[in-house]
Amino acid sequence: MKSIVKELLNYLLIAEAEFKKELSNKICQMCEKYAPTRKWHIDTVVKVLTLSEHHVRQDYISQLITVIATTPELHGYSVAKVYYAMRDNV
Numbered sequence: 001m002k003s004i005v006k007e008l009l010n011y012l013l014i015a016e017a018e019f020k021k022e023l024s025n026k027i028c029q030m031c032e033k034y035a036p037t038r039k040w041h042i043d044t045v046v047k048v049l050t051l052s053e054h055h056v057r058q059d060y061i062s063q064l065i066t067v068i069a070t071t072p073e074l075h076g077y078s079v080a081k082v083y084y085a086m087r088d089n090v
Contacts, residue, residue: 001034005044012051024052028060038071046081050089 008027015023027048035041045064049056068078 001030001036002040005030009044009047009051012048017053020052021055024048024055025057025060028056028063032060032063038067039074039077041067042074042078042081046085050085 005027008023008030012020012023012027028045031041031044031048035044042064045056045060049061068074071078
């Protein structure tokens with residue numbers, strides 16, 4: 001699972017704009033269903049958000065927020081992850 005998603009993320013870097021939306025949402029869908037850990041889920045969806053150029057559906061963003069909110073042990077990690085993603089992609 002992890003290796004497939006890693007390859008899809010690599011392809012997302014070079015994908016054409018009209019394909020990014022579909023690919024981004026498919027990666028998020030895979031994370032929702034098959035994530036081996038919540039930390040991996042957070043890492044992957046944040047990465048998709050930074051690479052997708054705003055093509056991720058709102059329900060996947062809401063689902064990410066739910067994962068973060070229901071995993072108190074990852075709150076600090078999640079804040080740092082999102083902060084650095086935002087800082088590096090401004």
